[in-house]
Amino acid sequence: MPGVPRPETVAPLRLTRLATLLPAELSGADAEVTGITHSSREVLPGDLYAALAGANRHGAEFVAGAAEAGAVAVLTDAAGREAALAAGLPVLVAEDPRAVLGAAAAAIYGDPSARLMMIGITGTAGKTSTAYLVESGLRAAGLTTGLIGTVETRLGDLVVKSVRTTPEATDLQAILAAAAERDVTAVVMEVSSHALAIGRVNGLRFAVGGYTNFGLDHLDFHSDVDDYFAAKAKLFDGRCRFEVLNYDEPALRPLFKPATISYSAAGDTAATWWASSVRPSAFGQRFVAHGPGGITVEAGVSLPGRHNVANALLALASLVAAGIDPAVAARGIAACPGVPGRLEQVDAPGDVLGVVDYAHKTDAIVAALAALRELANARGGRVICLIGAGGDRDKGKRPQMGAAAARGADLVLVTDDNPRTEDPAVIRAAVRAGAEGAGSSAKIIEVAGRRAAIDEAVRLAGAGDVIALLGKGHESGQEVNGVMLPFDDRIELAGALLAAAGGHS
Ligand SMILES: CC(=O)N[C@H]1[C@@H](OP(=O)(O)OP(=O)(O)OC[C@H]2O[C@@H](n3ccc(=O)[nH]c3=O)[C@H](O)[C@@H]2O)O[C@H](CO)[C@@H](O)[C@@H]1O[C@H](C)C(=O)N[C@@H](C)C(=O)N[C@H](CCC(=O)O)C(=O)O
Ligand SMILES: Nc1ncnc2c1ncn2[C@@H]1O[C@H](COP(=O)(O)OP(=O)(O)OP(=O)(O)O)[C@@H](O)[C@H]1O
Ligand SMILES: N[C@H](CCC[C@H](N)C(=O)O)C(=O)O
Numbered sequence: 001m002p003g004v005p006r007p008e009t010v011a012p013l014r015l016t017r018l019a020t021l022l023p024a025e026l027s028g029a030d031a032e033v034t035g036i037t038h039s040s041r042e043v044l045p046g047d048l049y050a051a052l053a054g055a056n057r058h059g060a061e062f063v064a065g066a067a068e069a070g071a072v073a074v075l076t077d078a079a080g081r082e083a084a085l086a087a088g089l090p091v092l093v094a095e096d097p098r099a100v101l102g103a104a105a106a107a108i109y110g111d112p113s114a115r116l117m118m119i120g121i122t123g124t125a126g127k128t129s130t131a132y133l134v135e136s137g138l139r140a141a142g143l144t145t146g147l148i149g150t151v152e153t154r155l156g157d158l159v160v161k162s163v164r165t166t167p168e169a170t171d172l173q174a175i176l177a178a179a180a181e182r183d184v185t186a187v188v189m190e191v192s193s194h195a196l197a198i199g200r201v202n203g204l205r206f207a208v209g210g211y212t213n214f215g216l217d218h219l220d221f222h223s224d225v226d227d228y229f230a231a232k233a234k235l236f237d238g239r240c241r242f243e244v245l246n247y248d249e250p251a252l253r254p255l256f257k258p259a260t261i262s263y264s265a266a267g268d269t270a271a272t273w274w275a276s277s278v279r280p281s282a283f284g285q286r287f288v289a290h291g292p293g294g295i296t297v298e299a300g301v302s303l304p305g306r307h308n309v310a311n312a313l314l315a316l317a318s319l320v321a322a323g324i325d326p327a328v329a330a331r332g333i334a335a336c337p338g339v340p341g342r343l344e345q346v347d348a349p350g351d352v353l354g355v356v357d358y359a360h361k362t363d364a365i366v367a368a369l370a371a372l373r374e375l376a377n378a379r380g381g382r383v384i385c386l387i388g389a390g391g392d393r394d395k396g397k398r399p400q401m402g403a404a405a406a407r408g409a410d411l412v413l414v415t416d417d418n419p420r421t422e423d424p425a426v427i428r429a430a431v432r433a434g435a436e437g438a439g440s441s442a443k444i445i446e447v448a449g450r451r452a453a454i455d456e457a458v459r460l461a462g463a464g465d466v467i468a469l470l471g472k473g474h475e476s477g478q479e480v481n482g483v484m485l486p487f488d489d490r491i492e493l494a495g496a497l498l499a500a501a502g503g504h505s
């Protein structure tokens with residue numbers, strides 16, 4: 001991952017020693033390694049280069065370049081062995097190098113997760129939001145925090161924009177070692193299904209693992225729904241001391257054990273934690289959280305929508321499981337000012353409310369629009385929703401996303417997200433077909449080009465209306481044919497609203 005923090009000091013580790021810790025066999029001379037990477041482009045002198053078989057290439061193709069950059073050894077499979085020896089480097093051969101990457105990286109960096117309080121959050125939607133709320137609670141408890149997720153990696157004051165939701169095992173262990181060096185004591189991280197499927201979190205121990213919900217996603221990567229479920233379930237195969245699962249999500253029931261901590265935003269008192277007296281407050285909500293042993297705390301979250309009560313309750317239950325005082329945890333969660341690009345209000349004059357949200361899957365669109373409907377009703381206005389779908393990603397979700405938008409909004413503008421290498425008109429047609437087939441009375445308009453669609457949404461909006469730009473959230477670029485063009489929904493919408501209110505964008 002470009003710009004990934006690495007620890008400053010690493011005690012050299014002998015390959016002969018490393019070989020005893022892994023299911024891997026050493027060929028060639030012994031050497032000392034002081035780092036590890038899976039990318040020849042990010043090799044630092046002293047690194048072990050993990051040459052992995054990928055979907056497109058085999059990392060062994062890049063061994064010579066890695067050696068030139070200072071790699072002193074290679075970890076690979078049988079297919080990569082010869083290339084490594086030909087480059088004059090000692091080689092550790094493993095049957096499945098990706099599966100042992102976490103253990104190798106943990107060994108090289110001194111098992112950093114053992115020195116940190118780790119909280120991991122998985123689920124189809126809500127990982128980023130919950131992680132920010134957890135981080136805010138950890139801070140309220142006086143801990144120096146780290147956060148790893150979709151938007152950014154933050155270690156104390158150091159902030160690096162994220163490329164992945166969950167970094168590769170090599171990068172992840174380096175980040176954790178760098179965190180420990182910076183006196184970080186607690187880390188909350190998002191754990192994606194990709195990460196669990198390909199072992200990015202192998203070698204990590206979590207104090208708490210949380211599971212938000214399970215919906216349709218990533219069927220471009222996972223072979224089917226069962227495969228996706230099995231990937232997420234791996235977080236609960238014994239890596240977490242405490243497991244916190246959503247009681248309101250029937251799909252999660254097979255994972256429940258006697259010691260499971262459950263939570264119900266719907267207020268089911270059979271759960272370990274449940275919410276009552278949910279009520280709106282400014283741009284957020286307040287509620288009473290009930291927990292084990294008669295715990296009752298006044299809680300709040302600066303985000304609208306019932307799904308954010310669930311995220312806040314999960315954060316609270318996770319923090320308390322990690323040993324934090326419930327009142328302190330609740331105060332920290334309520335103090336979180338918001339989450340970048342998640343139901344984020346745009347700062348602009350005028351009587352139209354502009355909101356940007358990262359909903360790019362069906363359940364998220366349903367949840368986001370339900371929250372915005374409540375806000376629009378209170379303002380006496382309509383919900384105007386702008387929606388697209390990403391190119392080179394799960395095609396099956398496109399019509400469903402369109403249908404969810406049509407059911408939740410009064411006016412839907414179907415436009416472009418990140419087309420990547422696809423024809424944007426083809427993606428729009430799929431989203432639009434779903435919207436038009438939803439049997440809703442919402443008006444559907446197709447507008448090519450996201451900027452043009454934002455202008456059109458603002459032009460069509462009236463007093464009290466809520467404009468929701470869905471799908472891109474915190475993203476600062478739009479990917480078209482391999483090129484990332486600058487594009488931030490928040491800036492675009494603020495500019496368009498300002499211009500409409502008579503100012504200048
Ligand atoms: C599907 C998937 O996860 N693929 C991962 C996989 O890529 P790949 O198999 O295509 O790799 P490849 O391009 O064939 O290359 C093979 C190997 O050669 C290496 N290489 C390649 C070129 C070079 O010059 N030098 C070099 O060393 C590569 O680092 C790689 O290890 O191995 C790579 C590193 O080993 C990962 O970076 C890559 O993540 C890709 C880029 C990706 O897009 N992943 C996304 C889908 C992802 O992980 N998303 C999740 C979930 C997001 C969400 O919840 O929405 C996330 O956690 O972000
Ligand atoms: N608990 C939830 N249930 C359903 N939808 C949610 C929930 N929390 C957030 N959302 C919706 O999903 C969108 C993404 O939320 P968030 O970024 O917190 O989730 P995520 O799991 O990290 O997603 P991603 O995998 O895309 O990074 C939000 O913008 C919101 O629309
Ligand atoms: N991590 C997700 C984000 C998708 C966001 C959406 N804007 C899109 O381009 O589909 C992915 O890369 O699939």
Ligand SMILES: [Mg+2]
Nearest residue numbers: 127128150190
């Ligand atoms: Mg996320």
